[in-house]
Amino acid sequence: MQNSSNDLFSRIYESSREFKKVTTITTCAMFGALAVVLGYYSLKITPNLKIGFGSIPNMLVDYLFGPVVGCLFGGAMDVIKFMLKPDGGFMPGFTFDAMLAAFLYGLFFYKKKLSLPRILTAKLVVIIICNIILATYWLTLLNGKGFLALLPARAIKNLIQWPVDSLIFFLVAKTLERAGVFRLILHAGYRKK
Numbered sequence: 001m002q003n004s005s006n007d008l009f010s011r012i013y014e015s016s017r018e019f020k021k022v023t024t025i026t027t028c029a030m031f032g033a034l035a036v037v038l039g040y041y042s043l044k045i046t047p048n049l050k051i052g053f054g055s056i057p058n059m060l061v062d063y064l065f066g067p068v069v070g071c072l073f074g075g076a077m078d079v080i081k082f083m084l085k086p087d088g089g090f091m092p093g094f095t096f097d098a099m100l101a102a103f104l105y106g107l108f109f110y111k112k113k114l115s116l117p118r119i120l121t122a123k124l125v126v127i128i129i130c131n132i133i134l135a136t137y138w139l140t141l142l143n144g145k146g147f148l149a150l151l152p153a154r155a156i157k158n159l160i161q162w163p164v165d166s167l168i169f170f171l172v173a174k175t176l177e178r179a180g181v182f183r184l185i186l187h188a189g190y191r192k193k
Contacts, residue, residue: 011110015066023188024065028073031057032080039081051164054081058098059105059169060176063114064185067106074102093138097130104129114177116170123166127158 018024039054058077062070078098082090108122136154140147176182 008107011107012067015068015070015106015110018065018069023185024069027064027185028061028069031061032073032077035077036081036084039085051161051168053168055165056169056172058102059109060173062102062105063109063173064182065106066110067103070102070106070110071099075099089142091138091142093141094135097134097138100134101126101130114170114173116166119170119173120163120166123162123169127162131158 035054035057038056039052042050042052042054044050058070058074061073065073075095075098078095104126105122108118108125112118132151132155136147136150139145139150139154
């Protein structure tokens with residue numbers, strides 16, 4: 001137990017130190033632009049179920065730079081996406097959700113080997129805490145409907161999306177890993193001339 005908590009706190013500390021690297025800032029900017037563009041595209045399966053790709057760059061930032069960078073990136077991207085494409089009124093609770101989700105993904109992914117079981121577990125934790133519980137609560141504050149009235153439909157939608165979103169992220173991440181993109185990003189500041 002002691003080693004796992006030390007590992008957790010050391011990874012959080014290391015993630016906070018990622019801000020000192022120019023590569024971190026430039027990569028976040030690049031992934032931020034990509035997240036904005038991908039946010040405009042989604043596959044609509046049913047009127048209430050769509051598969052979006054805008055969260056993939058966020059999760060890549062969480063994997064590459066950890067929970068602290070991911071948390072701030074997630075919050076910033078939520079505000080930026082809202083400013084570029086408002087969808088109703090601004091709700092700080094959703095920004096908190098984006099930050100918490102990024103922090104949780106960072107805890108699961110940063111300095112860890114990406115595997116499908118790890119991604120499925122991380123995604124399930126985020127879905128339960130952020131999407132089903134917290135986001136449903138924020139929606140009750142916005143539209144006045146009861147929490148329990150919204151909960152079943154939101155839970156079903158998120159649980160259907162869970163394996164699909166997890167598999168898409170796994171395939172994208174593994175493709176980028178095999179292509180050497182992560183290695184290039186993480187070691188960009190250390191190249192010999």
